[in-house]
Amino acid sequence: MPSAISLLGVPRGEDDRPQYLALRDQIASAIDLGKLSPGARLPSERQLQTDTGTARGTIREALFQLEAEGLIYRRDRSGWYVSPPPVTYDPTRWAGFMTYVVEQQRVPATETLSIESVAAPSAVADIFRRAPGTPMHCVTRRRSIDGRAVLIERIMVDPVLAPGLAEHDLNGSLTQILSTHYGLQAVRNRVDMRPCALTTSVAEMLGVKPGTPGLLVVRTSFAENGAVVEYDHEYWRHDAIRVHVDLQVRP
Amino acid sequence: MPSAISLLGVPRGEDDRPQYLALRDQIASAIDLGKLSPGARLPSERQLQTDTGTARGTIREALFQLEAEGLIYRRDRSGWYVSPPPVTYDPTRWAGFMTYVVEQQRVPATETLSIESVAAPSAVADIFRRAPGTPMHCVTRRRSIDGRAVLIERIMVDPVLAPGLAEHDLNGSLTQILSTHYGLQAVRNRVDMRPCALTTSVAEMLGVKPGTPGLLVVRTSFAENGAVVEYDHEYWRHDAIRVHVDLQVRP
Numbered sequence: 001m002p003s004a005i006s007l008l009g010v011p012r013g014e015d016d017r018p019q020y021l022a023l024r025d026q027i028a029s030a031i032d033l034g035k036l037s038p039g040a041r042l043p044s045e046r047q048l049q050t051d052t053g054t055a056r057g058t059i060r061e062a063l064f065q066l067e068a069e070g071l072i073y074r075r076d077r078s079g080w081y082v083s084p085p086p087v088t089y090d091p092t093r094w095a096g097f098m099t100y101v102v103e104q105q106r107v108p109a110t111e112t113l114s115i116e117s118v119a120a121p122s123a124v125a126d127i128f129r130r131a132p133g134t135p136m137h138c139v140t141r142r143r144s145i146d147g148r149a150v151l152i153e154r155i156m157v158d159p160v161l162a163p164g165l166a167e168h169d170l171n172g173s174l175t176q177i178l179s180t181h182y183g184l185q186a187v188r189n190r191v192d193m194r195p196c197a198l199t200t201s202v203a204e205m206l207g208v209k210p211g212t213p214g215l216l217v218v219r220t221s222f223a224e225n226g227a228v229v230e231y232d233h234e235y236w237r238h239d240a241i242r243v244h245v246d247l248q249v250r251p
Numbered sequence: 252m253p254s255a256i257s258l259l260g261v262p263r264g265e266d267d268r269p270q271y272l273a274l275r276d277q278i279a280s281a282i283d284l285g286k287l288s289p290g291a292r293l294p295s296e297r298q299l300q301t302d303t304g305t306a307r308g309t310i311r312e313a314l315f316q317l318e319a320e321g322l323i324y325r326r327d328r329s330g331w332y333v334s335p336p337p338v339t340y341d342p343t344r345w346a347g348f349m350t351y352v353v354e355q356q357r358v359p360a361t362e363t364l365s366i367e368s369v370a371a372p373s374a375v376a377d378i379f380r381r382a383p384g385t386p387m388h389c390v391t392r393r394r395s396i397d398g399r400a401v402l403i404e405r406i407m408v409d410p411v412l413a414p415g416l417a418e419h420d421l422n423g424s425l426t427q428i429l430s431t432h433y434g435l436q437a438v439r440n441r442v443d444m445r446p447c448a449l450t451t452s453v454a455e456m457l458g459v460k461p462g463t464p465g466l467l468v469v470r471t472s473f474a475e476n477g478a479v480v481e482y483d484h485e486y487w488r489h490d491a492i493r494v495h496v497d498l499q500v501r502p
Contacts, residue, residue, distance in 0.1 A: 018451055068448030068462065086445075091496040092343055186500075193494040194337075195446050195464055197319030200269055211312075211319065213446055213464055243444040243494070245342040249437075 020061035023054060027062065031071055031082055042072060042080040068213060070239030075207070083239040087145060089217075090244050091191040096173055097143055106145050112170040113140040113152075113205065117159070127220060128158050128228050137165050139174065142205055150240035152202045156231040175221075178229055186221035186229045193217050193243065202235045213238045271312035274305060278313065282322055282333055293323060293331040319464060321490030326458070334490040338396060340468075341495050342442040347424055348394055357396050363421040364391040364403075364456065368410070378471060379409050379479050388416050390425065393456055401491035403453045407482040426472075429480055437472035437480045444468050444494065453486045464489045 030036045043051065048059050063080055066072045072080050087104050101108035115137060122132040130136075137157040142149050155174060157165060162182045170177070178184040196216040203210040217234040281287045294302065299310050314331060317323045323331050338355050352359035366388060373383040381387075388408040393400050406425060408416060413433045421428070429435040447467040454461040468485040 021450065064462065065448055065450070068446075068464065070445065091494075092498060094498070094500065188500070189496075189498045191494075191496045191498070193444075194321065195319070195466060195489040197316055199272065199316070211315065213319065215446060238446040243442075245440075245442045245496075247343060247345070247440045247442070249345065249439070 019054065020058045020065065023052060023058060023062040024065045026052075027066060028069075028071060036082050038082050038084040040082045041078075042082070044079060067239075073237070073239055074209065084146060084148060086240050086242045087150075088242050088244045090246075091193070092245055092247075094189070096175055098173055101145055107147070109144045109147075110171050111142045111144070113142055115139045115166045115170065118156075120156070124156055124231065127231050128156070130158070135159060137162065139165075139170055141170065145240065148240075149206050149237075151234050151236045152205045153232055153234045155233075158228065161227060161229075174230065184223055184227075184229045187224050188222040190220045190222075191217065195238070196235070198235060198237075206235075206237060208237065215241055217241075270305065271309045271316065274303060274309060274313040275316045277303075278317060279320075279322060287333050289333050289335040291333045292329075293333070295330060318490075324488070324490055325460065335397060335399060337491050337493045338401075339493050339495045341497075342444070343496055343498075345440070347426055349424055352396055358398070360395045360398070361422050362393045362395070364393055366390045366417045366421065369407075371407070375407055375482065378482050379407070381409070386410060388413065390416075390421055392421065396491065399491075400457050400488075402485050402487045403456045404483055404485045406484075409479065412478060412480075425481065435474055435478075435480045438475050439473040441471045441473075442468065446489070447486070449486060449488075457486075457488060459488065466492055468492075 027036070027042070036042065042048075042063075045056065045059055045063070048054070049056055052059070063072065067074065067080075070083055070086065073083050074080055087101055087106060089100065093100070095103070098108050098110070117135045118138045119133045120128065120130060120136045124136065125132040125134055128134070128136070137155075137159050139155040139157070141153050141155070143151045143153065157178070159165065161184060162178060165177070168177050168181065175186070194216050196214045198206065198208060198210065198212045198214040200210040202214075203212055215236040215238050217236065219230070219232045219234070221229045223229050278287070278293070287293065293299075293314075296307060296310055296314070299305070300307055303310070314323065318325065318331075321334055321337065324334050325331055338352055338357060340351065344351070346354070349359050349361070368386045369389045370384045371379065371381060371387045375387065376383040376385055379385070379387070388406075388410050390406045390408070392404050392406070394402045394404065408429070410416065412435055413429060416428070419428050419432065426437070445467050447465045449457065449459060449461065449463045449465040451461040453465075454463055466487040466489050468487065470481070470483045470485070472480045474480050
């Protein structure tokens, strides 16, 4: 049975482009035109070989390229799938995950995986202006969009500012809990973003292969008096997020 | 002769962490402590094997992990090197590359690789609100920091708005040329960022392996009347850039 890809014909490496890029373009345009919709399973590598008459190596190169671009992703042992559209994250807005995901007509969910007390490594201690080894709340959560896990976050909170934090339901907005129950209100947000490779523990929690490309978003929020309210590391599947900033010249 | 890494001893996979992560931490902390400085060549994989008594596969896993994190990079056939510190890019500021690189005590350079007239593909034509196939200026430039190529950019400019653009020296600020010679002043900037894999042509211009992780920054700048001044794709080495936003609550 011909697959959605084979309908497009055998890829041709015209204008000196390597053949894997021609195949990449073909699959990308099948996705673009909706012949392969988000969540759809791609034909198997073997099927693609038959359909396109292309060598296995070329096919894998094209698939890895599409994965690196975030257009497709792998599920353990069950093949390649078309990535759902990413959500747009605007670091200049003050909205939290639950808010901006809903605004984009998607369904967010948060699941608390653990809350522990950890001894602050020196880099973390510096941020909180505490001595290295000072105990910190460390909340690990998994967040999903439309039922697909997209990020793991590790949030550090100073237990001196938020005693008994573990007794709250942390599956909602942590920012809200910190503000309502502890009077901790952030007035400044520092955001750093960098590409990363998802390490074993995070990759397992997201159900992806260790080493999968990710985006690390580090957020530090400060209260009026300069105290650190939250220090958060978000490890995103790189195909789930787009960063967007719209900037006007100051009038 | 023992290398900087061997001084740290054999990596131990304590607390259930895979051994490659222990080695990763060891190299990362050698970089952090300045035992390996930016630009320094790492010991060869064979030397690392001897020094640490670790299997070749484990060593490569650790090196790929460090590469994905941007801490080290490969030079063709000559091994692994410590990455220079990244520059910080703040998309909420109105400063160009030449400005923000100098502000960070680094030396920027721009080299024009080509300026051609290309027929606008439909996605580009839509941005400029022109018919597909309309000729556009396409400027390809390579930008460096301290002599290391960090990004390739492809800038599209509408030749109706900037006739004869090719006759200018484009190794400086294009924004300046467009403003001085053509009265084109951007008042709005739209920035989108996403991780990507560097494809063959860009990778070759940067001297890296095709498929190396990159960061794609797409900037569209608009004039007062809504016309697109520049439509720019910047393909960055992912280890050369950090995105940083600092945000205050509006008073």
